[in-house]
Amino acid sequence: MTCVIIFGSIHRVMKAEKLLKGKGLKVDIIPVPREISSDCGVAIELPVDVRGEASRLMEENRILADEWYTRDDGGRFHPLAL
Amino acid sequence: MEIDCRGKACPQPVLMAKQALEQLKGGELTLIVDDPTAHENVERFVTSQGCSVKAVKRERDVYLHIRKGMAGDETEAVREEEKAKRVVVYINSHLLGVGDEALGSILMRAFLKTLLDLEPQPNHLILINSGVRLASEGSEVLETLRTFSEKGAEILSCGTCLDFYGLKEKLRVGAVSNMFVIAQALLGADRLIRP
Numbered sequence: 001m002t003c004v005i006i007f008g009s010i011h012r013v014m015k016a017e018k019l020l021k022g023k024g025l026k027v028d029i030i031p032v033p034r035e036i037s038s039d040c041g042v043a044i045e046l047p048v049d050v051r052g053e054a055s056r057l058m059e060e061n062r063i064l065a066d067e068w069y070t071r072d073d074g075g076r077f078h079p080l081a082l
Numbered sequence: 083m084e085i086d087c088r089g090k091a092c093p094q095p096v097l098m099a100k101q102a103l104e105q106l107k108g109g110e111l112t113l114i115v116d117d118p119t120a121h122e123n124v125e126r127f128v129t130s131q132g133c134s135v136k137a138v139k140r141e142r143d144v145y146l147h148i149r150k151g152m153a154g155d156e157t158e159a160v161r162e163e164e165k166a167k168r169v170v171v172y173i174n175s176h177l178l179g180v181g182d183e184a185l186g187s188i189l190m191r192a193f194l195k196t197l198l199d200l201e202p203q204p205n206h207l208i209l210i211n212s213g214v215r216l217a218s219e220g221s222e223v224l225e226t227l228r229t230f231s232e233k234g235a236e237i238l239s240c241g242t243c244l245d246f247y248g249l250k251e252k253l254r255v256g257a258v259s260n261m262f263v264i265a266q267a268l269l270g271a272d273r274l275i276r277p
Contacts (some may be wrong), residue, residue: 006225030192042189
């Protein structure tokens, strides 16, 4: 299972990726899944067990995420409330 | 017929193989190479031409016994393959689009990942100039490219470009190729995708 974070702008995605990667988290850039939005965009995917740390780091650095999802092993998305 | 390609630089061995195959009416020819890249490139080329190859190693040299005009299944298989549309993706930079570098890098990663989930899957991914970085150590898309490879795509990185960027020893996925093989793949494409 992984966690997918959706942002309102590409600048936030880039900031968040730089921050999280700099802290040693295993983050990946993925296209925003079609199930979530039809807008053009990229999202961040990371292991579900580091989502707390990622959330804390982003909050400390005032990077706002729009939505959080988990992606289960079958590829389905579930909204996540942190 | 025996052709000695020892000491010849790429793409000479492939060109020599091509000329020899054109002259050969049928039967077998032997081509001698002393360089692993030349061996791979020649083998890939003659296989693409519907020939069978048997490589025999003798000390530092490799004797490639190439048989032209195989009857039966193999020719059928080649014909079948020819019928399918050949999709070639030509990537001439590690960035997607012209503009900001960080954005270009993100877009390229997103593009390759998206492509992986769509049909038809490419037959070739050709990496040119800084595009070869994508297949080299430290690239963020190595796993993506490996998946393309597992799905049957051939990933060809320009050898001159790897050399230029000092990445010859750092290629992690796909094969080292040369302008001859690359131009041949481009010419043979039914669809050319240039992101």
